[in-house]
């Protein structure tokens with residue numbers, strides 16, 4: 323029963339024109355970005371290893387990765403868990419995941435190309451652990467969270483950026499180019515956490531600060547990657563180059579930039595009882 327704030331409706335209102343700077347058509351957006359996204363995230367495998375370690379997976383556990391993308395987490399999870407089901411609605415992202423599996427000789431990941439909202443609960447078995455990492459592109463949030471809960475035997479985890487301002491000036495720079503599409507609302511992680519509570523799921527929440535270096539061979543390479551990844555218009559290239567050159571510093575292999583963002587890990591256990 324909603325209280326003064328209806329979190330479910332608030333989510334719909336803040337996303338009614340899509341998710342952040344992505345196209346409203348999320349499938350074609352991620353199909354287009356798949357290869358570049360994969361190249362970028364695979365350069366930072368240590369971050370994924372840290373996230374996977376925080377799940378405390380056991381070798382006999384099965385994992386369902388909702389919006390698995392190119393397998394940034396599914397690949398390292400498959401090395402510690404018994405098996406992983408990687409669900410994603412983008413065929414382009416799953417094609418990269420399969421390529422990553424081949425490269426690492428991994429055989430215990432099953433890929434399902436489907437949107438989370440189109441998956442019926444009885445279409446898939448329960449998994450010990452269900453995770454979603456920056457992948458809840460859904461309008462019916464209550465239903466999406468309830469599905470995560472009912473398909474998790476032991477625990478569920480949501481990794482999510484804490485706001486759209488992911489680091490020092492970049493989001494502001496992007497906003498100059500991208501019209502603000504939705505009404506400003508609370509950060510997504512707050513809506514998810516509160517809606518879970520309204521559903522009777524009292525989750526834990528942990529904030530994590532990430533600091534890492536992004537490396538490029540040259541300013542040209544950095545500019546071309548950023549133009550492509552963030553759909554920056556050609557006439558904004560000089561502004562982008564100026565923005566990047568103020569942040570990039572020379573290092574042994576070319577240029578690099580220190581980046582920072584905060585993320586939240588929202589997690590809950592099923593049937594957790596503490597007895598005295």
Ligand SMILES: C[S@@+](CC[C@H](N)C(=O)[O-])C[C@H]1O[C@@H](n2cnc3c(N)ncnc32)[C@H](O)[C@@H]1O
Nearest residue numbers: 352389390391394410411412437438455457459
């Ligand atoms: C930012 S990427 C994150 C990928 C991966 N979870 C990671 O942490 O690297 C978002 C992914 O979630 C998928 N996604 C978003 N909403 C989805 C939905 N409703 N159903 C299935 N996949 C979804 C997208 O297709 C994309 O591959």
